[in-house]
Amino acid sequence: MALFHFTIFIISSIFVTSSSSFIHPFDPLTEPELRLVHNVINKRYPVGPKHRFTYEYVGLNEPDKSLVLSWHSSRHHNIKPPPRQAFVIARENGKTREIVVDLFSRAILSDKIYVGNGNPMLTTEEQQAATALVLKFKPFRDSMMRRGLNMSEVVVTSSTMGWFGEAKTERLIKTIPFYLNGSVNTYLRPIEGMTILVDLDKMKIAKFKDRYKGPLPKANGTEYRISNLKPPFGPSLRDAIVFQPDGPGFKIDGHVVRWANWEFHISFDVRAGVIISLASIFDIDMNKYRQILYKGHLSEMFVPYMDPSDDWYFITYLDCGEFGCGQAAVSLEPYTDCPANAVFMDSITAGLDGTPTKKSNVICIFEKYAGDIMWRHTESEVPGLEITEVRPDVSLVARTVTTVGNYDYIVDYEFKPSGSIKIEVGLTGVLEVKPVEYVHTSEIKEDDIHGTIVADYTVGVNHDHFVTFRLDLDIDGTDNSFIRNELVTKKTPKSANTPRKSYWTTSKKTARTEADARVKLGQRPEELVVVNPNRKTKHGNEIGYRLLSGPVAGPLLDQNDYPQIRAAFTNYNVWITPYNKSEVWASGLYADRSQGDDTLNVWSQRNREIEKKDIVMWYTVGFHHVPCQEDFPTMPTLARGFELRPTNFFEQNPVLKTKPIKLAKSPKCTPKND
Ligand SMILES: *[C@@H]1O[C@H](CO)[C@@H](O)[C@H](O)[C@H]1NC(C)=O
Ligand SMILES: *[C@@H]1O[C@H](CO)[C@@H](O)[C@H](O)[C@H]1NC(C)=O
Ligand SMILES: *[C@@H]1O[C@H](CO)[C@@H](O)[C@H](O)[C@H]1NC(C)=O
Ligand SMILES: *[C@@H]1O[C@H](CO)[C@@H](O)[C@H](O)[C@H]1NC(C)=O
Ligand SMILES: [Cu+2]
Numbered sequence: 001m002a003l004f005h006f007t008i009f010i011i012s013s014i015f016v017t018s019s020s021s022f023i024h025p026f027d028p029l030t031e032p033e034l035r036l037v038h039n040v041i042n043k044r045y046p047v048g049p050k051h052r053f054t055y056e057y058v059g060l061n062e063p064d065k066s067l068v069l070s071w072h073s074s075r076h077h078n079i080k081p082p083p084r085q086a087f088v089i090a091r092e093n094g095k096t097r098e099i100v101v102d103l104f105s106r107a108i109l110s111d112k113i114y115v116g117n118g119n120p121m122l123t124t125e126e127q128q129a130a131t132a133l134v135l136k137f138k139p140f141r142d143s144m145m146r147r148g149l150n151m152s153e154v155v156v157t158s159s160t161m162g163w164f165g166e167a168k169t170e171r172l173i174k175t176i177p178f179y180l181n182g183s184v185n186t187y188l189r190p191i192e193g194m195t196i197l198v199d200l201d202k203m204k205i206a207k208f209k210d211r212y213k214g215p216l217p218k219a220n221g222t223e224y225r226i227s228n229l230k231p232p233f234g235p236s237l238r239d240a241i242v243f244q245p246d247g248p249g250f251k252i253d254g255h256v257v258r259w260a261n262w263e264f265h266i267s268f269d270v271r272a273g274v275i276i277s278l279a280s281i282f283d284i285d286m287n288k289y290r291q292i293l294y295k296g297h298l299s300e301m302f303v304p305y306m307d308p309s310d311d312w313y314f315i316t317y318l319d320c321g322e323f324g325c326g327q328a329a330v331s332l333e334p335y336t337d338c339p340a341n342a343v344f345m346d347s348i349t350a351g352l353d354g355t356p357t358k359k360s361n362v363i364c365i366f367e368k369y370a371g372d373i374m375w376r377h378t379e380s381e382v383p384g385l386e387i388t389e390v391r392p393d394v395s396l397v398a399r400t401v402t403t404v405g406n407y408d409y410i411v412d413y414e415f416k417p418s419g420s421i422k423i424e425v426g427l428t429g430v431l432e433v434k435p436v437e438y439v440h441t442s443e444i445k446e447d448d449i450h451g452t453i454v455a456d457y458t459v460g461v462n463h464d465h466f467v468t469f470r471l472d473l474d475i476d477g478t479d480n481s482f483i484r485n486e487l488v489t490k491k492t493p494k495s496a497n498t499p500r501k502s503y504w505t506t507s508k509k510t511a512r513t514e515a516d517a518r519v520k521l522g523q524r525p526e527e528l529v530v531v532n533p534n535r536k537t538k539h540g541n542e543i544g545y546r547l548l549s550g551p552v553a554g555p556l557l558d559q560n561d562y563p564q565i566r567a568a569f570t571n572y573n574v575w576i577t578p579y580n581k582s583e584v585w586a587s588g589l590y591a592d593r594s595q596g597d598d599t600l601n602v603w604s605q606r607n608r609e610i611e612k613k614d615i616v617m618w619y620t621v622g623f624h625h626v627p628c629q630e631d632f633p634t635m636p637t638l639a640r641g642f643e644l645r646p647t648n649f650f651e652q653n654p655v656l657k658t659k660p661i662k663l664a665k666s667p668k669c670t671p672k673n674d
Helices: 031-044 065-073 124-136 138-146 319-323 562-566 600-604
Strands: 007-009 053-060 085-092 095-102 107-114 154-159 172-179 194-199 204-210 241-243 250-253 256-259 262-269 273-283 288-304 316-318 343-350 356-368 373-379 387-392 395-404 407-415 421-429 433-435 451-455 458-461 463-473 481-491 502-510 526-536 542-548 574-578 615-625 635-647
Touching: 031 053, 031 085, 031 095, 031 107, 031 343, 031 356, 053 262, 053 343, 124 138, 124 154, 124 172, 124 194, 124 204, 138 194, 138 204, 250 343, 250 356, 256 395, 262 288, 262 343, 262 356, 273 395, 273 407, 288 319, 288 407, 288 421, 288 562, 316 319, 316 562, 319 395, 407 635, 421 463, 421 615, 433 451, 481 615, 574 600, 615 635
Parallel strands: 007 241
Antiparallel strands: 053 085, 085 095, 095 107, 154 172, 172 194, 194 204, 250 256, 256 262, 262 273, 273 288, 288 316, 288 463, 343 356, 356 395, 373 387, 395 407, 407 421, 421 635, 433 458, 451 458, 463 615, 481 502, 481 526, 526 542, 542 635, 574 615
């Protein structure tokens, strides 16, 4: 089998932009700004040997939407930008503080102690300190010795512990040991039967219990480094070149990206990862940019495992709220994580002590041509003439990869010249597994092993991934409505002069309140459209954007099960809420050990009016994951997503007059058989 060597030429128009270097209201906090925040706070809370003060979250305090919009609509930005502020969640003597710092006046604007449920995100440094503590803990070392394990081959990882009805929810985490013993694939060799709790505020072991359990899964077969793998290799693929003779077709001005007919702002947050703001598209007929997405980003990821035993029941992660989907973003590898024509961006975030740290290449932006067709037509009905018109499809992708422990999540925001925004989540990485005594299904003794035997003594445990996005759509302005356009079957009346007995037609319902807009997809055929009821096309259709969902998965846990209460934002696939600046995180601002009292589900129960309002759409990309042997020792990417697609937004096909890109091949590019 031979795959061929291909060469791609992408010729796009280059947009000329002003290269003014101002701070955009949505720009992430810069290095000097982070230093300033630290200096201001440090004056009030000087850190000393007796005073522990840690920065758990530092990010932009989002400016008021009205201020941003008026600033943005004066396209030359000749009005004053909104105030620049930082929002800090800190931990001081076992208490959570919320501090807002104004960067212009260099002052603390507000400072209060949070008294509700749940804890701030775990920082990387706290997790490292906690696991280092366990590795030095005498009883733990003794346990390892009793099992005959070599301490230098033991790795300890941190896990959140969820909430199971406890009245007190101290800032504790569970740590889980793994045994490498020659492997580099940590997660495939758990050492089970230990309960090790660490108090993050006191940085002390809070509980240690060893219920010795049987064998470890084999290390054999867990290798994934190409340099260490042995032949036979394959399937073999040809090398490829991505070549844009005129360079990339996009321009990045600070954090503003302009490409083809798109303009948007891209930012980075330790909790959300990438944030896309003020995405607008240029309409040739109207000769102006039109607003589509005020702000869109990952809000939460819920990953519950389906083994209720001691070692597993608590593994019900809220990855973004507990571990930070931005914090866990990794530096992308040029040429492999992103194609050769990609441009990279770094992140600058605050460490536990408030000082800035840089991570390089956490975002990549590139033009993607994958051989797809944007649109085409062959006309062969005209006598004596055959016409074929084809436009190859090119899009712009902004990508991050978030590696939360064992799993790697590839999150792509893709912009198409046709006006679509596609958001895709790819799952890859390593399964979470548990050791068993079996190497074959015929040996299984218990009723349920809660997963699949994927290797000797190794079960990949069943679980879900629910990836929830917050999409503050502003379709041609903020006043929007949510339409459920049902497709209903009609019977033709006897009196009708037709041999047909039935047909379908649309039945339009405008959601008046939040309850009308909670959608479980797949129950009936319907189109979900966010429209601007004040704007119509020349033909009188409401201007809108449609949600095209991918494959659907909803929660299967009992509604009263603790993890499901905390993740009740997955109860529906789609929700609409009225815009509220403080409703950003579907699992609540404090997700670690949360009790489900600040979720999207709770907000939605207020059943507010959403017609002709500034509304926010929430969409969950769901996967039920029954592991299979191909997922071992690493899992080929499994991707799913959704599309936001213009629907009567333009007067006609917006890419009709897009000139086809010129594609060329290199001299050697002839498919060959070998
Ligand atoms: C334990 O592991 C270390 C590092 O992998 C190795 O150098 C050492 O020889 C091992 N000790 C024993 C007793 O096997
Ligand atoms: C660790 O590796 C050594 C050498 O490959 C092997 O003999 C031993 O059985 C392994 N121990 C465990 C617990 O897997
Ligand atoms: C490890 O697995 C390979 C096949 O994956 C097998 O050929 C080899 O014998 C195994 N080695 C051990 C020590 O089990
Ligand atoms: C905004 O949301 C928060 C949290 O749900 C709520 O407490 C507050 O009352 C809301 N504000 C408005 C104006 O609805
Ligand atoms: Cu999975």
